[in-house]
Amino acid sequence: MNTEMNIEKFRHLIDAYGAEPERWPVEHRAGLLEFARVDDAGAEILTRARQLDQLLDDYSVSTSPDLPARILHQISGRTTIFDRMFDWLMPSNPALVWRPVLASALPLVVGLVFGANVSLLPDQFADLLDGNGDLYTADDEIYLIALATDDDYE
């Protein structure tokens, strides 16, 4: 897109983005190139901007060679079986909130199912059960005590 260009706009854009066309906004690139070609003042602005660009280009810095290994060590330190279990149970993604809910509800469900289906009472206490297999309640106990005579305690 070739937008209308004038010296103020040209100066503003070159002041901001420098002299290299690949750094210019795509929508202004053709207009800037054309203006620099036909306008002497524009060419002068471009030359000054290029000098600063060259100085900035000289500012090169190196990277730390051991950094990738350090980071990978940190990451793999987070991937033991316990970390993975913890990450699964405590996800930072709110959409996965069902996981801790499910995990905390699971013991309750298991307990209910186990309690409904398994009797833990040893055989010698079988006489404490009524005809339906349920334990005598406290009311039953009081009722039996009330019927007892003194002879029963001698």
Added chain:
Amino acid sequence: MDDTKDANEDALMQHIAEGDQPSYRQVMNAQLPSINRFALRLTGNRSDADDITQEVFIRLWSHAHTWRPGQARISTWLHRIANNLCVDLFRKNRRLQPLEDPEAEPGGSEPDYEHAGTVATRRIDLALASLPERQRTAIIMCHHQGLSNREAANILDVSVDALESLLSRGRRTLRQKLMGGRQ
């Protein structure tokens, strides 16, 4: 940015969110040098830059699920995290500075010139460090990191016009400091 690249980046981030280390390594190998240089240019301190880079890539691993497909490039996302960490560091260092130290560097920490080998590089490092934080960040992002004006504006949470203003003022100051009377 073309759609194929978008889709590839989205797929990579999806894999990383699922704990796929090869995808993570792929992104890290491609992006780490650029992010490390960005942090070093912003902070002027090798140790701070390495710590920030490490934190950026740990967040890539632990926050990959927050990636929103089609919203940005991975590079822009990582630059934003790095910039936020640098801003936090500058704030922390400013709080720790004595109040009677008006000559302190804008970034706050002592500049480390080990990375800046040549005299020319040191001059530019000093000139950049003397700029206000956001002007310095804008110039580094657009000139050195190769980000587009929209990406840089997005990272700084400003409009493109405001970004251009930051760039113009920063470059004008640099020209005065580095080129003296050669206006």
